[in-house]
Amino acid sequence: MPPVRLLAISGSLRAASLNSALLRAVVALAPSNVCVELYTGLGNLPLFNPDLEITDSPAVADFYARVLKADGVIIASPEYAHGVTGVMKNALDWMVGCEAFVNKPVALLNASPRATLAQASLKETLTVMSAQVVETASITLPIIGSNLDESGIAAHPSISKSIRAMLRNFHMEIVNLQNQQNHTLYGIKNCDTVKKARIWLDQNGISYRFHDFRTDGLTPELLQHFVDHSDWTKLLNRSSTSWRQLSAEQQSDLTQEKAMQLMLTIPTLIKRPVLDIGNKLIIGYTAKDGGYAASLPGAGAAKTENKHTELL
Secondary structure: OOOEEEEEEEOOOOOOOHHHHHHHHHHHHOOOOEEEEEEOOHHHOOOOOOOOOHHHOHHHHHHHHHHHHOOEEEEEOOEEOOEEOHHHHHHHHHHOOOOOOOOOEEEEEEOOOOOOHHHHHHHHHHHHOOOEEOHHHOEEOOOOOOOOOHHHHHHOHHHHHHHHHHHHHHHHHHHHHHHHOOOEEEEOOOOHHHHHHHHHHHHOOOOOEEEEHHHHOOOHHHHHHHHHOOOHHHHEOOOOHHHHOOOHHHHOOOOHHHHHHHHHHOHHHEOOOEEEOOOOEEEOOOOHHHOOOOOOOOOOOOOOOOOOOOOO
8 A cells, every 4th residue: 555645734934834844743753654845835825816727836836736635634734813824814715615635634733732722613614614633633832941952843742643653553544544535527617517417416415526728638558547437438528519529530549548548638538427435436427317326326424515615
């Protein structure tokens, strides 16, 4: 099993930040089955503007990609004026309108036992964003006033023991969630059929990760995975606008190799959506006969609504 990938985010930009030192100690104490990346681009994110798309800012697009790629996120943020720091809240605001934090396991670390209001606020924000805050991996450590740097934190007997236990608990929870929730929906977010499929999955309590071909890309490896688990003739959408725009030469004498090259070059040729449920692929979606009901017998569980709200 590959190592669990964690993204660690400090809510402070101070060079001498205790929260950043704590996260660097987490990196140092991580076992071999956990890979922790310390995110350092928080100060590069522009102020949140709901009129802009994530892709309009390279810094925001990079942050989005890192969160999406991570199996879990660790956040250590100080409390300013009884609240979450501005840079931390700004980063989360950019992620509210996308799926980056949806069902994402999150561990909250607190370097100051007397700082409770910001932690509660941060947890509330993440919960509204549909993240999964893992309580057994969310801990408070007596770092403030200890005069410990990252090396001192990593060497401290009781503090390092708590950090190692946190990492074990977080790893175990992430693996358990991965075993339970291994559905991925591939498509383009503005496609009407994809929208209908996502609505069905949400309404029936099916957890999934959404992969947008336009923003997340289509690699030869991913396309090969599709072809290995489905009929390429069904994967290629010959009713699409993209197909009709091809030349007669491109449409003729199709082989699997030629079709794959066309789909790699023009991902909109792939019939959408593609739902990967672990043991098989479901190509396309129709509302008839109950949508995905026949293929997903666990559908119909209580729905947890994704609440992406904007306060004006």
